[in-house]
Amino acid sequence: MTAVSPTDEPHGSRAARALALCTAFVVCGLTAGALAITVFGHHQGPAVSLDLSAPAQPKRQPAAFVPVPSEDGPALAPVTKPLFAGKALLADPALIENTKQGPLPRIADDGRSPMTAYAAPAADGKFRIAIVVRGLGISASATRAALDSLPAGVTLAFAPYAHDVSTWVAQARAKGHEVLLEVPMEPYDFPDSDPGPHTLRAGQNEGTNLDRLTWALTRFTGYAGVTNLMGQRFLSDSDALSPTLTYLSRRGLYFFDNGNAAQSVAPLVAGQVGARLVQSNAAIDPIQTALEIDHRLSDLENAARANGSATGSAFLYPVSLSRIAAWAKDLKARGFVLVPVSAIVNPPK
Secondary structure, X not given: OXXXXXXXXXXXXXXXXXHHHHHHHHHHHHHHHHHHHHHHOOOOOOOOOOOOOOOOOOOOOXXXXXXXXXXXXXXXXXXXXXXXXXXXXXXXXXXXXXXXXXXXXXXXXXXXXXXXXXXXXXXXXXXXXXXXXXXXXXXXXXXXXXXXXXXXXXXXXXXXXXXXXXXXXXXXXXXXOOEXXXXXXXXXXXXXXXXXXXXEOOOOOHHHHHHHHHHXXXXXXXXXXXXXXXXXXXXXXXXXXXXXXXXXXXXXXXXXXXXXXXXXXXXXXXXXXXXXXXXXXXXXXXXXXXXXHHHHHHHHHHHHHHHOEEEEEEEOOHHHHHHHXXXXXXXXXXXXXXXXXXXXXXXXX
16 A cells, blocks of 8 residues: 555645634634633623632621529519429518519518528427538539538528529528528728629718619528628628628528628627628638647537537538538537527527
């Protein structure tokens, strides 16, 4: 077979090639024209474009409300019927003034008072000792430890700030404990030491302090009395303390002075205004060691033997809870009874 050179290619093949080249040229031209129209031209119909830039960040919306410990948490619902925690009375409409802030304790029309209606049962005995454990309601784990370990005779004091404090109080009442409300009061080193919003302050006008006291009193129900949260300065100022104790007395509540204010004038002022008051003989755990706490509990026994009764207070430190629980186990065998604070409330003078 003889090779064919390019000059020898048949005429039909050359014509086909020419047609293909012309077609490719037309296609390229049309493509270029379309691209030009896309970039520079104008559309008569609606334009569709693709934005490849980074999408704009959505505007942040306010978070939905979630109940948390706060200065002015949601008020409790009005009390319209008796409420019980187990067999213990938690709220009685006859003992409640329903306000916008929440249920406010009052003396019932028949003369019953919260300090008697919400008092825990008291055992009979010649030598009575009352122990108040403070600081419950803020730390869930510490509060649970106190409820699980302490005998029913121990009185429990709850701070007003936790949003679920009513739930804890109900559990305490169901277990047989008497309950106190801790009212924040001004310490000497305020604001370095700050008991929180709504603190009652020395030198503040009476109306403001009573408004703050009312806020605290409406945080939960079922308490027989009130105690101080800090308050060394406030308890040393008779002008500030007098209207406070008067207001509590008119609401049918007793006051427990936890003994941390060395210069407290609470017993003197209570006698002047006719308020029911108990003052702690001693703080049990200023030094958080088992040996020191045991020593102070022994001092309470000596005071009870001498006076017929004695009261002490402690914070819910783990070592405090464990030593109080151990001490209480053999208390009756030693001739003492553990009673709620209401059992030894001082009568008006």
